[in-house]
Amino acid sequence: MDFNEIKKTWKNSMNAEPKLNKEEIEGKLKIHKDSNTALNKVKRNYLIEIYFGGILGLFFIFWMYINLSDRYKYALLIIAVLFFGVIISFTWRNYVKVRKTIISSEQLKPALIKIIYDIERYVDFNTSNFSKYLIMPFAIFFGMVIGIFIDAGNQPLSEIFTSIEVLKIAFVLTVLSVLFIPFSQFMTRKMYKQHLDELKQCLKEFEDMEDENNDSL
Amino acid sequence: MSNVALSTRDLKEDFIALVEKHQGIIYKVSKMYCDNEECSKDLFQDILVQLWQSFPSFNQKSKFSTWMYRVALNTAIARFRKDKKNTEDCVPEMPANIPEEDIYSEKEARRTLVHKAISKLSKAEKAIIILYMDDYTYEEISEISGMTLSNVGVKISRIKTKLQKILKELEYGL
Numbered sequence: 001m002d003f004n005e006i007k008k009t010w011k012n013s014m015n016a017e018p019k020l021n022k023e024e025i026e027g028k029l030k031i032h033k034d035s036n037t038a039l040n041k042v043k044r045n046y047l048i049e050i051y052f053g054g055i056l057g058l059f060f061i062f063w064m065y066i067n068l069s070d071r072y073k074y075a076l077l078i079i080a081v082l083f084f085g086v087i088i089s090f091t092w093r094n095y096v097k098v099r100k101t102i103i104s105s106e107q108l109k110p111a112l113i114k115i116i117y118d119i120e121r122y123v124d125f126n127t128s129n130f131s132k133y134l135i136m137p138f139a140i141f142f143g144m145v146i147g148i149f150i151d152a153g154n155q156p157l158s159e160i161f162t163s164i165e166v167l168k169i170a171f172v173l174t175v176l177s178v179l180f181i182p183f184s185q186f187m188t189r190k191m192y193k194q195h196l197d198e199l200k201q202c203l204k205e206f207e208d209m210e211d212e213n214n215d216s217l
Numbered sequence: 218m219s220n221v222a223l224s225t226r227d228l229k230e231d232f233i234a235l236v237e238k239h240q241g242i243i244y245k246v247s248k249m250y251c252d253n254e255e256c257s258k259d260l261f262q263d264i265l266v267q268l269w270q271s272f273p274s275f276n277q278k279s280k281f282s283t284w285m286y287r288v289a290l291n292t293a294i295a296r297f298r299k300d301k302k303n304t305e306d307c308v309p310e311m312p313a314n315i316p317e318e319d320i321y322s323e324k325e326a327r328r329t330l331v332h333k334a335i336s337k338l339s340k341a342e343k344a345i346i347i348l349y350m351d352d353y354t355y356e357e358i359s360e361i362s363g364m365t366l367s368n369v370g371v372k373i374s375r376i377k378t379k380l381q382k383i384l385k386e387l388e389y390g391l
Contacts, residue, residue, distance in 0.1 A: 025237055108363055205339055206364070
């Protein structure tokens with residue numbers, strides 16, 4: 001089959017497609033369906049993290065307010081508010097940057113670069129040292145400490161944090177961090193790495209096309 | 218009714234009228250990047266929504282169809298594949314020699330073969346060849362893809378050769 005035949009066959013097969021009228025097009029726009037593009041998935045994930053973090057934060061702060069003794073309540077509440085505030089505002093800041101991006105109407109190569117950049121930003125955010133070694137261990141540590149403070153009531157700090165208690169905290173923190181942090185990193189990579197690789201491969205093809213042609217000219 | 222609501226309604230009407238006129242582009246991209254009906258319908262819907270979201274940024278510097286192709290191809294390229302296994306296997310296998318009484322007419326057999334050959338191209342190759350098969354000039358293909366004019370010519374010639382080679386292999390069951 002020569003190329004003209006291929007082209008003709010392709011065109012004929014497209015002509016056979018049913019055409020939608022205005023009402024049908026409008027109807028399709030009204031159907032709410034989650035987009036399957038990588039960019040929209042990233043946006044949705046940011047929103048889930050913000051909502052989930054916000055609800056969890058409020059619940060946690062309320063729980064602390066009810067259960068902590070007055071002696072430590074306000075200092076710990078301030079730490080909790082700051083902690084959740086930093087995490088949520090950091091996630092929100094990243095979301096706002098990506099939210100403005102829509103599937104680009106730019107040329108294919110620049111658009112691909114932009115999409116790859118946005119997805120990488122999300123993956124980097126979730127796999128960054130800031131997240132791995134600061135946010136997650138601190139969240140685990142803080143949760144444990146709050147539990148200890150609630151149990152301790154009004155006891156002074158020196159009685160709450162005995163050497164054995166500190167050792168216990170360090171042990172549990174290490175075990176939970178070793179289990180939980182790699183798991184969350186694995187999930188983020190699993191979800192996006194394959195797709196990122198595909199997009200990068202596509203970008204490479206565009207670049208290779210130019211390199212090959214430049215070499216042959 | 219407020220001016221904002223009115224202008225949004227006008228915008229939507231303009232958009233729908235333009236899409237109605239150029240919907241063939243969405244079909245072509247959906248068919249090019251999907252090998253089964255379900256995937257194709259999903260992609261069609263996705264492209265339509267992305268077009269609507271991007272429509273306010275359409276500045277009329279380029280033709281609507283050119284702009285539409287860019288958004289459609291960008292959407293298709295950036296899409297997560299739901300089921301990788303499906304993409305290769307869902308185009309029906311073609312027998313090498315088609316008996317007359319077979320349910321396939323020769324035309325349908327050719328269509329299936331061409332679609333199957335196209336499905337074997339890479340995402341980037343599909344983006345270039347779809348424009349060429351839709352009679353876009355090299356200048357327009359260069360404008361949509363961002364490749365230089367000379368690169369477009371060389372690449373199209375290579376894709377044509379590759380496509381014919383794949384077809385030959387499929388026809389003779391190589």
